[in-house]
Amino acid sequence: MKLSAQRLRIGLVGWVLVASCIGTLIILAFLAISTNRGFEENDRLRHLVTDSYDARSALQELMTLHQDIEIGQRGYAITGDTAFLAPYRVAEAQVEGQLNAVAARTSKIGSTQLVAQLRQASRDKRDFAKRTIALVADGRRGEAQQLIATGAGKVLMDRVRGLVEELSEVERLMLDRSTANAETDRQKLQGRTLGLEIGLILLLTLAGLLVLRSQLSRQSALRRASDMAARQEAIFDSSMDGMIVLNPSGSIESINPAAASMFGASASSLLRRDIGILFEVAPDRGQIETFLARLKAKRSENKGRIQEFFGRRSDGTIFPLEVSVSPVDLADRTSFVAVLRDVSERREVEQMKSEFVATVSHELRTPLTSIAGSLGLINGGAAGEVSPKVGRLIEIAHSNAARLVRLINDILDIEKIEAGRMQFDIRPLALAPLLDAAVHQAAGFAGQYDIALRIEPFPPNAGVLADEDRLMQVMTNLLSNAIKFSRRGETVTVAVRPLDRRYRISVTDCGEGISEVFRARIFQKFAQADASDSRQKGGTGLGLSIVKEIVTRLGGSISFDTVEGRGTVFHVDLPAAELHGPVAIEARPQERRDPEPSLPTILHVDDDPDMLAVVESAFEGKALLHSTQSMSQARAFIRRSKYDAAILDVGMLDGCGTDLVAPLRERSPAVPIMLFTAQEVEPAARNGIDLVLVKSRASLDTLVDQTIDLIEARKNKGIGP
Structure with a gap:
């Protein structure tokens, strides 16, 4: 019974406290609103009075300036004394600024038309004064006095005075209306106060209900947070990637089973240990803390960025790791989550x-x-x-x-x-010879499809920054694509036009165009507009993908315009280059030469006997070949004979073909040396090599023609074997 009475008492006290708080809040709110509105009203009236005073003061000052102009004019006209012009000049200099001030201060009363009339009346009055003063200055003071005597100046002055008084009256009436409106607003405010009191009571009652509801919501949120924590813990423990939670000093706070298994240790043995023990080379003391602090400061730049390290297992073995570290803001501090992935299998x-x-x-x-x-x-x-x-x-x-x-x-x-292993030698290139060479190379292929090739005229000094071989590859692919998809008997055109600090190379075909559904993936690998394209037209579906990648790495861009049924134009935009001299590509002669009476002797080294036989057949009637599959036999050939040229392969069974460059040069310093190989040769391995041709990219005719070209060029310079 006592317990029930105590609970009842506590309940009553609680309700009294709540009621007191509500009453206090209502009173405070009412006073705050009333006081604030009163302050606002007083402040508005004060501004109105000040603005009205400023406006009328400006009008009075304008009238005073015109009076000074009138007095100065009359005094000078009557006496001829220039001392009367001093106040005139001061007033004349200030009157336009004062007119602007009047216009600004009376803009709120809607007096634009009156101000315009006042400005015109002032201008007329000042013009009259100027004429009078000019007559006196010319020695015609009598004429000036007669002009004043006509009363025209007084009429103009009365016009200015009347407009000033009218503006002042408008300003006064506006202030009276504003004062009356303010009084009306004050009375309305009093009426609204009662309504606000009732509204506040209802609002605070609603707030009490909301507080009760928020308590229920809080309990529900706590349950959800508990469930979320349980789910996250399950994800943390079951993740296939290693996950480690670090404190700001770099110590391990928690580690999931995947990470512990990755390093071959138990989770408990790694807790509170420095994370540096998990890597091949432990960072210096304090380095991890610095990195984490920097990561926290620049989280938007570094969040989730993947870095590669080498981890160390508990048995001492080393393995490659991908690590990303992200900051996690908690209520009282910032922790860091490191996600680790073993990339041994991927490597x-x-x-x-x-x-x-x-x-x-x-x-x-x-x-x-x-x-x-x-x-x-x-x-x-x-x-x-x-x-x-x-x-x-x-x-x-x-x-x-x-x-x-x-x-x-x-x-x-x-x-x-x-x-990322494709090499680029970017330098200024003249477009004219390069496009001529590309069209010349594609002419035979175009003939198979009965397609004509044409280069539209463009400035001969047009040049771009690009790699010669790669740009030639781009043009070859684009021309081949245009030829294959053009209708027989049509013409494929190549055009060049300047853009802003770029040149655009356009290749236009006369085909069926690109369908709407295919345009979005035209530059994807193995993309074909139709499943039968690769059979009907030939090709791998890789050409345009390669073109896009090359153009991008050259610092350019590729795009296309197409109309179904009419054709497609591919545009390659590349940075323009200033050509400081003749930068040209020599056209490769394609015709076969007639055998000469004295045939040159060429050393051919290749590990494939079939290739030796084929190349020897290709040179038949044009050169004598000494062919060998052995590096040792090749060295023996070099010791016994001097050669007009050498064709070498790179990957031999008993060495590398480039090892023969030194003995060849020692025997004959100017001998042309070519690499004809299936492997891509890095720039560093091309020292001492005159020409590099890749098998399958260069035809046998190209090999024969360019080898003979180098031999003849050497002979033309008077260099013997």
């Missing part, structure tokens, strides 16, 4: 991929080049005349071998681009 796969690409590069390029070269020689009549049926079969085999070669080249190019 092994990348290594296998690299080795596979190297194998493809050497083991497929060389035999395919031999096959394509042999078929080309047979088709060209090097082995004698063949029947039309056999010739057709050889043509089909040669065409398909060429398709395989293009596929391998495209796949290897994509792999090099993605791996």
